[in-house]
Amino acid sequence: MDSLNNIDFKSLASKQTSIQMKMRFLALAHFQDGHSCTQIAKYLKVSRTSVNKWIQVFLKEGLDGLREKPRTGRPSFLSHQEKQQLAKYIEESAAKPDGGRLTGHDIHDYITQTFGKAYHPDYIYILLKKMGFSWITSRSKHPKQCDKIQEDFKKIQNRNDP
Structure with a gap:
C-alpha cells in the first residue's frame, strides 16, 4: 500500500487527462495538507461522501483503487x-x-x-x-424538377435588380 506522505498528489493531478482522476488526486492532496473532508468537499464542489469514499479507497487499496473501473x-x-x-x-x-x-x-x-x-x-x-447521423432535413426535390429551367429563371432580370 502507498503511504499518504510519500506521494505528490498535486503533480499526479496535473498529469491526468480524466477530470474524475484530477478531482480524486486533488482531494487527497488537500487531505494530505490536513484539511477536513467537509472543507475539501466545499473547495472542490463535490459531496463530502465522495471525498470520504476516495480517501477510504486510497487508504485500503492505494493508487490502483482510485482508477476508473469498467462500467x-x-x-x-x-x-x-x-x-x-x-x-x-x-x-x-x-x-x-x-x-x-x-x-x-x-x-x-x-x-x-x-x-x-x-x-x-x-x-x-x-x-x-x-x-x-445528424437530423438536418433538406428541401425535398420534386421528381419533375429541371435544373436547366431553374438556372434560366434565375437569369431573368427583375425590375428591382440593379
Missing part, C-alpha cells in the same frame, strides 16, 4: 449488425433520385418491422445521433 450498462437494443443494416437503409433512402426524405416515424417503423424491436419514437433521434 456496465444496459446493452443496446440493436446489435452492431442491425445498426449497420439501419445505416445502410438510411443512406440508400437518402440517395434515391426522388428525394428519399425519411422521417423519424419512417425509421421507427423500419426498426419495428425489420428487427422487431420497439424503441420510443423520441429515442430514434438520439439513436441516429449515436450512429453518427
Whole structure:
C-alpha cells in the first residue's frame, strides 16, 4: 500500500487527462495538507461522501483503487449488425433520385418491422445521433424538377435588380 506522505498528489493531478482522476488526486492532496473532508468537499464542489469514499479507497487499496473501473450498462437494443443494416437503409433512402426524405416515424417503423424491436419514437433521434447521423432535413426535390429551367429563371432580370 502507498503511504499518504510519500506521494505528490498535486503533480499526479496535473498529469491526468480524466477530470474524475484530477478531482480524486486533488482531494487527497488537500487531505494530505490536513484539511477536513467537509472543507475539501466545499473547495472542490463535490459531496463530502465522495471525498470520504476516495480517501477510504486510497487508504485500503492505494493508487490502483482510485482508477476508473469498467462500467456496465444496459446493452443496446440493436446489435452492431442491425445498426449497420439501419445505416445502410438510411443512406440508400437518402440517395434515391426522388428525394428519399425519411422521417423519424419512417425509421421507427423500419426498426419495428425489420428487427422487431420497439424503441420510443423520441429515442430514434438520439439513436441516429449515436450512429453518427445528424437530423438536418433538406428541401425535398420534386421528381419533375429541371435544373436547366431553374438556372434560366434565375437569369431573368427583375425590375428591382440593379
